[in-house]
Amino acid sequence: MGWGWIGALALAAGAVGEGLGETFVLPTANRALYEPGQEDRYYVGTVGQPWVTGTFGCVRTRGQQFHEGLDIRCLERDAAGEPVDAVRATADGEVMYANRRASLSNYGCYVVVRHRIEGLEVYSLYAHLQDVRDGLAAGWTVRAGEALGRLGRTTNTREPISKARAHLHFELGLRASDRYAQWHQRNRPDTRNDHGEWHGHNLLGMDPAWILLEQARRGSHFSLLEFLRRQPELCRVLVRGGTFGWAQRHAALVLPNARAAREGTAGYEVALAFNGLPVRVTPRAASEADLSRRFQLLEVNEGEAQTRRCQSLVVRRDGHWSLSGAGERLLDLLAF
Ligand SMILES: [Zn+2]
Known part of the structure; x- marks a missing residue:
């Protein structure tokens, strides 16, 4: 056949x-x-x-x-x-x-x-x-x-x-x-x-x-872009640098920021879904972000971190959240 x-x-x-x-x-x-x-x-x-x-x-x-x-x-x-x-x-x-x-x-x-x-x-x-x-x-x-x-x-x-x-x-x-x-x-x-x-x-x-x-x-009326933008975030991370591979490849997921457009982009704020999929990316100017580290964990959505923990991109130690090794590795790949 x-x-x-x-x-x-x-x-x-x-x-x-x-x-x-x-x-x-x-x-x-x-x-x-x-x-x-x-x-x-x-x-x-x-x-x-x-x-x-x-x-x-x-x-x-x-x-x-x-x-x-x-x-x-x-x-x-x-x-x-x-x-x-x-x-x-x-x-x-x-x-x-x-x-x-x-x-x-x-x-x-x-x-x-x-x-x-x-x-x-x-x-x-x-x-x-x-x-x-x-x-x-x-x-x-x-x-x-x-x-x-x-x-x-x-x-x-x-x-x-x-x-x-x-x-x-x-x-x-x-x-x-x-x-x-x-x-x-x-x-x-x-x-x-x-x-x-x-x-x-x-x-x-x-x-x-x-x-x-x-x-x-x-x-x-279905929109894949809407679906992605509405995904609940596990965490938001600030990525240092004027270029971020993911943002360049997926411009449709980048949100506008007038300040970064005016002053220049020094980093990217990235919202990750539970499995590490970046669903919203916002360029940040140097004047509005602490870019002392390459990856800075800004916020963790505790509900999401507790209910969907299989990828363990963030970990809690002594009451503080931080990026896990897997989380750092993923961001390194996205920024590579
Ligand atoms: Zn399978």
């Missing part, structure tokens, strides 16, 4: 199934996300755990471990019990990366696609694929709903993914750095990076389920 055929079929199904004018479509034929009470038909939980462990957030190991995407259940299997569902691009975009060597990543075989939405560069990632569509490679233009590969259970972890738990791991995120490969080499020389810029650590996730459901609810 040729991939062209599956691709055309999936494209048609996507166009019919999702209606017109929506930015994001479901990445597989499973539509149970839109059926309240049917979550266990949409998500695959971890071994022996409920479906919620297949959602996005601090959902694993009693809230201590972050899951950065959705684990989506397959609908169809072949005679051997292997999944056959097509995995489709969630929006129009360009393929950035296709890893066909499952042994090189805990994502197994995976594909990364870039989308341009409301002035943002947004990335989608599709992991544990059984196989990647023939010929699919960086530079390919894909339409929303177009097939990228087949749902599977590939991974390089010691524990294989069982047939029963075969799923698509689906992420939506923004890119932390344009120079991840260089940063990785310098800061994590003990670990291999076979994927250049397309290492999972270079994508900062947002909740795809929330986005898809909000889009379904609000139709053409």
